[in-house]
Amino acid sequence: MCSEISIMNYRNLSPGKGFFVFRKFIIPIYMSIIMKFGGTSVANVDAINQVVGIIKKNLSRNPVVITSALANVTNLLLQAAEFIPRREPKTHIRNILNDIEIRHRNVLENFDPSIQKRIETNLTFEFSELHRTVELLIRNSEITKKELDLMASFGERMASWLLMGALLNKGISAQRIDSRELVCTDSTFGGAEVDFKKTKQKFLRIITPILKKKTVPVITGFIGRDFLGNTTTLGRGGSDYSAAIAAVCLGGKEIQIWKDIAGFMTADPRVVPAACVIPRMSFSEAAELSYFGAKLLHPRTIHPAIKNNIPVRILNTFKPNDQGTWIMEDSRETMSNGKSSTLPVRAISYKKAITVINVTSLRMLGPYGFLEELFRIFSIHRVPVDVIATSEVSVSMTIDDAMLHRGLISTLKKIGNVEVRRGHVIISLVGHGLKNDPRVEANIFDVLSLARIPTEMVSKGASSINLTFIVQEKYFKRAVRALHERFFL
Numbered sequence: 001m002c003s004e005i006s007i008m009n010y011r012n013l014s015p016g017k018g019f020f021v022f023r024k025f026i027i028p029i030y031m032s033i034i035m036k037f038g039g040t041s042v043a044n045v046d047a048i049n050q051v052v053g054i055i056k057k058n059l060s061r062n063p064v065v066i067t068s069a070l071a072n073v074t075n076l077l078l079q080a081a082e083f084i085p086r087r088e089p090k091t092h093i094r095n096i097l098n099d100i101e102i103r104h105r106n107v108l109e110n111f112d113p114s115i116q117k118r119i120e121t122n123l124t125f126e127f128s129e130l131h132r133t134v135e136l137l138i139r140n141s142e143i144t145k146k147e148l149d150l151m152a153s154f155g156e157r158m159a160s161w162l163l164m165g166a167l168l169n170k171g172i173s174a175q176r177i178d179s180r181e182l183v184c185t186d187s188t189f190g191g192a193e194v195d196f197k198k199t200k201q202k203f204l205r206i207i208t209p210i211l212k213k214k215t216v217p218v219i220t221g222f223i224g225r226d227f228l229g230n231t232t233t234l235g236r237g238g239s240d241y242s243a244a245i246a247a248v249c250l251g252g253k254e255i256q257i258w259k260d261i262a263g264f265m266t267a268d269p270r271v272v273p274a275a276c277v278i279p280r281m282s283f284s285e286a287a288e289l290s291y292f293g294a295k296l297l298h299p300r301t302i303h304p305a306i307k308n309n310i311p312v313r314i315l316n317t318f319k320p321n322d323q324g325t326w327i328m329e330d331s332r333e334t335m336s337n338g339k340s341s342t343l344p345v346r347a348i349s350y351k352k353a354i355t356v357i358n359v360t361s362l363r364m365l366g367p368y369g370f371l372e373e374l375f376r377i378f379s380i381h382r383v384p385v386d387v388i389a390t391s392e393v394s395v396s397m398t399i400d401d402a403m404l405h406r407g408l409i410s411t412l413k414k415i416g417n418v419e420v421r422r423g424h425v426i427i428s429l430v431g432h433g434l435k436n437d438p439r440v441e442a443n444i445f446d447v448l449s450l451a452r453i454p455t456e457m458v459s460k461g462a463s464s465i466n467l468t469f470i471v472q473e474k475y476f477k478r479a480v481r482a483l484h485e486r487f488f489l
Contacts, residue, residue: 032211033058033254036066036221036243040260041317042159043071045107048166054258054320055216056172062211064246065174066221067163068239069155074222076100081151084137093134100158101127107162111169119165122176123158130154145189149223149233153180156220156239164218173215182206183224183245185232192224192232194245199224203249219246240298244312248304255305255312257297263314263325264289264296267348271477272484278325278346285346285430286312286327288466292428293351302327343440344433345487348480353401354386354424356456356470357409360394361416371395373415381408386426387468389457396457398426398470424456425476428468429483435464443486444469451482 035058037051055063080096104123108116133154137147160176167174182202185192210217221239224232234241240257247255264286267275287302296314305312305327315324359374374395378385387398401422412418434440441460444467448455456470471479 031253032062032064032250033256034066034243034247034250034252035063035256035258036239037068037163037258037317038239038260039068039071039073041258042067042069042163044103045110047317048107048163050317050320051163051258052166052170052172054317055167056170057320059172059214059216063216064207064211064250064252065163065216065218066239066243066246067156067160067218068221069159070103070162073100073103073155073159074152074236077151077155078148080134081137081143081148084134085141085143087141090138093138097127097130097134104158104162108165111165115165115169118168119161122161126154126158126161146230149189150231152233153220153223153231156222160218160220167216167218173213174218175210175215176218177206177210177220179220179223179242180225180231182219183234183242185224185226185234187226187228187230187232189230189232191235191238192226194224194234196245196248199245200249203246207246207250235298235300237295237298238300240301241304244301244304244310247310248308252310255301255310257301257312257314258317259296259314260317261296261314262316262319262322264294264327264347266346266488267480267484268294268350271350271480272348274489275484276488277323279323280326280328281346282432283312283327283329284465285432288428288430288463289347289349292426292430292466292468293349294347343443343487344431344437345429345440346431347429348483348487349428349430350476350480351386351426351428352473352476354398354426354470355401355404356396356398356421356424357412358394358396358419358421359412359416360419362393370415374412377408377411377415381405381411383408387457387459387470389459398424398457423473424470425473426468426470427476427479427483428466429487430466432465434467435460440467444483447482447486448479451478453479453482 035055040047041051042048055065076096076099080093083093108119108123111119133150137143157178164174164176182199184195184198184202207217219242221242222233224234226232243255243257246252262277264278264281265275266278269275283302283306286297287299290297290299290302301312309329312327313324316322361370383399383403385397385399389396404420409418409420429440429444453471453475459468
């Protein structure tokens, strides 16, 4: 489906209506679905063939495909980079690179000879670039976030050639696009910010002609380029964000995130086997669950989708006929198996590896400015805080274990007594109307009391759809199971 509009009406339009005007030209926009496939979805030749089948069934919907690196390849690339400043033997690094190359060539071997030759030429170029990059880094012996971004980029760059080849191998017209030609970012390496205005212009100029030819664009996820030409990344899991960027820039009508799981669930099925799929949920619920441990979506993904009211769908690559989870502006429905909480609780999530920091100071009695000074310290050390609770003379905060370092603690000790306690878990209950329903809180504490599980901190007021508390790690599975049984069974 394609529409056109005269330039005179441009200012009255918004993305998602079917068209854009760019540089005084009428540009048709094909109302595409954006299909992002995660690492496990492209892990090997069988998985990639499964992805090709899914894309083929959706050709009439003008798919734009975003691909992640093959499963665990990004981790291996970063591991190789981390070996360099440690002066590990070169053989260790070469072994990692060889393993990566073998995995990609194993997929390549399944293509027809003509397709294989074409893809092999491009893959060989990427492998050569990777080896040259590593040799340069070894000579310099210093790895910055800039170099880490460059190393991490090779996973998506190589996987995209394979996915294009797999589509061509099945007779589907496809064109691989390096997202560094599309996504314009700043120079915040490791988590770059996107310049949507410039990025939209490039998407319209490059992707629209491809769609017009009924060709499937296969775009590398996760990466972009700053104004100096340096490779940047959007943060770990950033391929989800890449899909949202593409949808916003092209006026996409739906974002599909294909993974190896069924969708958002009432709880982690590894902890609660009885957990069930949530067929529909709101943007705000999904955002809260993503932040507090439900690793289905990159947290940034939700924000462009909310702003442009683009529905997001979580689907299972290996069970493509399952309904998955629809995420849209506001939706409240029962679970997939007909089970539903009679209370406004949609799901239970958790976030492990949490450190509780208590700062106690008599300076909190009366004078203003103490909290400002406290959070200035966290800002200086670039450490985000998840949960906070205050009393007359103390402040309790939670941070990720990985963010804890001596510099932060030594600076905090200048303003008060500091207590650090590791080994905690944040447990969050999410659902619309949760904050204003006293039955939810009553049931939570009744469950925890019966299970003899003490809570460390409780946060309720920050969000109307979230109630959060902290427990020691040894209790969290028992707590999650007991709460799920109370609210959903």
